[in-house]
Amino acid sequence: VNKIKVGVIGAGILGSLHARVFHEMDDVELVAVADNDASRGTKIGQLYNCDVFTDYNAILDNPEIDAVSVAVPDHVHRKPVIDSLNKGKHVLMEKPLAVNLEDAEAMVEVQRRSGKNLMVNYNNRMALPYANMKAVIDNGSIGIPQQIYAKKLLTIDTPTKDLSWSASTSPIHFASTHDIDMICWFLNYPEVKEVYAVGSKKILKSKGYDTLDGFQAIVKFEGGVSATFESTWILPESCSSRVDGALQIIGDGGILYLDRKEEMVTYVDTIKTNAPRVAMGGIVNNRLQGIQRWSQEEFIASVRENRKPSIDGEMALRTVKICCAIEESIKEEKIVKF
Ligand SMILES: NC(=O)c1ccc[n+]([C@@H]2O[C@H](COP(=O)([O-])OP(=O)(O)OC[C@H]3O[C@@H](n4cnc5c(N)ncnc54)[C@H](O)[C@@H]3O)[C@@H](O)[C@H]2O)c1
Numbered sequence: 614v615n616k617i618k619v620g621v622i623g624a625g626i627l628g629s630l631h632a633r634v635f636h637e638m639d640d641v642e643l644v645a646v647a648d649n650d651a652s653r654g655t656k657i658g659q660l661y662n663c664d665v666f667t668d669y670n671a672i673l674d675n676p677e678i679d680a681v682s683v684a685v686p687d688h689v690h691r692k693p694v695i696d697s698l699n700k701g702k703h704v705l706m707e708k709p710l711a712v713n714l715e716d717a718e719a720m721v722e723v724q725r726r727s728g729k730n731l732m733v734n735y736n737n738r739m740a741l742p743y744a745n746m747k748a749v750i751d752n753g754s755i756g757i758p759q760q761i762y763a764k765k766l767l768t769i770d771t772p773t774k775d776l777s778w779s780a781s782t783s784p785i786h787f788a789s790t791h792d793i794d795m796i797c798w799f800l801n802y803p804e805v806k807e808v809y810a811v812g813s814k815k816i817l818k819s820k821g822y823d824t825l826d827g828f829q830a831i832v833k834f835e836g837g838v839s840a841t842f843e844s845t846w847i848l849p850e851s852c853s854s855r856v857d858g859a860l861q862i863i864g865d866g867g868i869l870y871l872d873r874k875e876e877m878v879t880y881v882d883t884i885k886t887n888a889p890r891v892a893m894g895g896i897v898n899n900r901l902q903g904i905q906r907w908s909q910e911e912f913i914a915s916v917r918e919n920r921k922p923s924i925d926g927e928m929a930l931r932t933v934k935i936c937c938a939i940e941e942s943i944k945e946e947k948i949v950k951f
Pocket of ligand 1: 669
């Protein structure tokens with residue numbers, strides 16, 4: 614097969630994974646990577662023998678490149694995504710679509726006009742536990758969902774060590790966005806009626822990070838189904854897993870649970886008990902397998918087959934609307950009606 618030629622914009626934690634997976638896919642050629650920070654790009658260039666730039670326009674100006682991954686911080690997705698679509702590239706971008714409605718709508722508008730694919734990497738959907746939950750719901754095994762609970766709790770090293778830009782996002786846009794996308798997908802995108810949320814800025818603010826510690830929100834959908842979303846990113850680093858996630862879907866004919874606190878494997882070292890996130894993936898046959906690879910495979914397949922990707926900009930725009938309503942409800946201390 615002819616190889617699809619790709620570039621990666623942003624070579625941080627997630628961009629490095631995108632680059633690795635593209636490098637490991639037989640029908641893809643990783644041509645170039647771009648990061649403002651030259652040392653990050655250079656590391657990827659050395660690992661995978663691709664071109665390295667500090668200005669992503671060098672990737673977009675290469676007519677041989679069919680598609681790009683955009684893996685830059687949450688609040689700066691708009692420009693590289695729009696520039697890439699305008700230059701005729703298909704785009705796989707990191708979640709969330711954006712951290713405000715204006716950016717999100719502008720991106721979807723440009724995508725529509727461009728006729729190019731825009732896939733948003735809500736890769737949790739590719740994880741076997743979540744994919745199986747979707748099948749259980751679609752089979753009608755728990756009846757019609759009525760009441761939902763979704764939590765995603767992260768340890769404090771995410772906002773204080775991993776991300777230099779945590780003050781420009783929040784646990785809503787960074788963490789619960791996955792759960793909100795998931796529940797909208799499970800329920801086949803019902804209309805939202807209203808949102809009420811509370812949240813606080815205390816612990817992280819006192820440490821110099823001006824972002825929410827966490828929040829709790831209730832989202833009411835059409836037809837009366839309601840969902841509680843809860844997130845925080847101030848758990849101590851001594852937790853066994855960096856992500857404590859759970860879902861509970863109560864239907865009129867049953868109940869469905871997911872508990873990701875410790876995903877079957879634990880080990881104890883001299884510091885603490887550790888629970889690696891094995892449901893998300895791992896190295897098998899010397900390649901990174903699991904959700905990130907499957908998500909990138911879906912993107913490449915959508916480009917090859919000239920069809921919509923399974924997670925598109927319109928879907929991600931719905932999630933941004935809910936996230937922004939949660940933010941507004943916290944700020945204005947009121948119920949936000951849609
Ligand atoms: N899908 C998932 O499960 C998942 C998990 C974690 C993070 N993410 C998302 O991935 C994105 C990146 O997060 P990260 O953890 O890799 O952050 P990071 O800070 O590790 O990496 C971001 C990189 O982008 C670079 N950058 C910023 N602006 C740029 C520009 N204009 N051109 C080129 N490079 C630029 C930075 O120098 C940095 O190297 C975020 O949107 C985040 O929410 C997704």
